[in-house]
Amino acid sequence: MEWRDLGQSGLRVPIVGMGTWLTFDVYGKDNQAARRDLVTTALDRSVRLFDSSPMYGEAERILGSALTGRRDRAIVATKVWSNDINAGHSQIDRSLLYFEGRVDLYQVHNLVQWRDYLPVLERMRKDGTAQAVGVTHYQTRAFPELATIMASERIDSIQISYNALNRSAERELLPLAAQYGIGVIVMHPLGEGRLVRNAPQPEVLRQFREFGCHTWAQVLLKWILSDPRVTAVIPATREHTHLLDNAAAGEPPWFSARQRADIATLAEVAARN
Numbered sequence: 001m002e003w004r005d006l007g008q009s010g011l012r013v014p015i016v017g018m019g020t021w022l023t024f025d026v027y028g029k030d031n032q033a034a035r036r037d038l039v040t041t042a043l044d045r046s047v048r049l050f051d052s053s054p055m056y057g058e059a060e061r062i063l064g065s066a067l068t069g070r071r072d073r074a075i076v077a078t079k080v081w082s083n084d085i086n087a088g089h090s091q092i093d094r095s096l097l098y099f100e101g102r103v104d105l106y107q108v109h110n111l112v113q114w115r116d117y118l119p120v121l122e123r124m125r126k127d128g129t130a131q132a133v134g135v136t137h138y139q140t141r142a143f144p145e146l147a148t149i150m151a152s153e154r155i156d157s158i159q160i161s162y163n164a165l166n167r168s169a170e171r172e173l174l175p176l177a178a179q180y181g182i183g184v185i186v187m188h189p190l191g192e193g194r195l196v197r198n199a200p201q202p203e204v205l206r207q208f209r210e211f212g213c214h215t216w217a218q219v220l221l222k223w224i225l226s227d228p229r230v231t232a233v234i235p236a237t238r239e240h241t242h243l244l245d246n247a248a249a250g251e252p253p254w255f256s257a258r259q260r261a262d263i264a265t266l267a268e269v270a271a272r273n
Contacts, residue, residue: 065098079136080092190220195267221235
């Protein structure tokens, strides 16, 4: 399975994946076994995109171990992240070791030294150790630089923050992604938990049951995936129940533009409470 299997050819195949920030930065046999069990649940529910980074402590190592014996079932996205180029090359070597010699999507984390790293990742794409190349940043201030890189047509994907309260990407980046056929991975889909702390009342949420949504978190994830320019969303979790809920949000039917506007209004109201 490769990054291009996510629907980059124009097919509408939005994906719920899994982030590993904080949740996979663990030590000890019990914690490692628990993460392997979590990955098993993910794969069994067709959650196959796993995003990591050397910035996330032990996450890459733990994820690689959890995928032992089933690496071909997963789409692994990871990153290079260091101002020291030699250290960055060491990160790449470790990632390839963890993930059995290939990474499906290799990204420059937070645009750190991207002018140095992007040519390296492009060479990896040519030799097959990376299937696709991308860049990431979590802050709106980086959007102009991201847009410049997107216009160069050197990358296959971007990873950005986007949710019902943080919609800055809609002004420029999402239209550019559609124009150039660039994949979009969404981080912080729940605002690092802020969006779900004050959910609408149960009677308000009932209207979303016909869309397979029984929780506010599911509504917010489906809100993102209902944007046809989004390829994947990567919520992080330690809990099997949350993982199953997240996976269910990745199934149709999708929200219309009008329904998405109404949900964004609900999110604004909930955030003020």
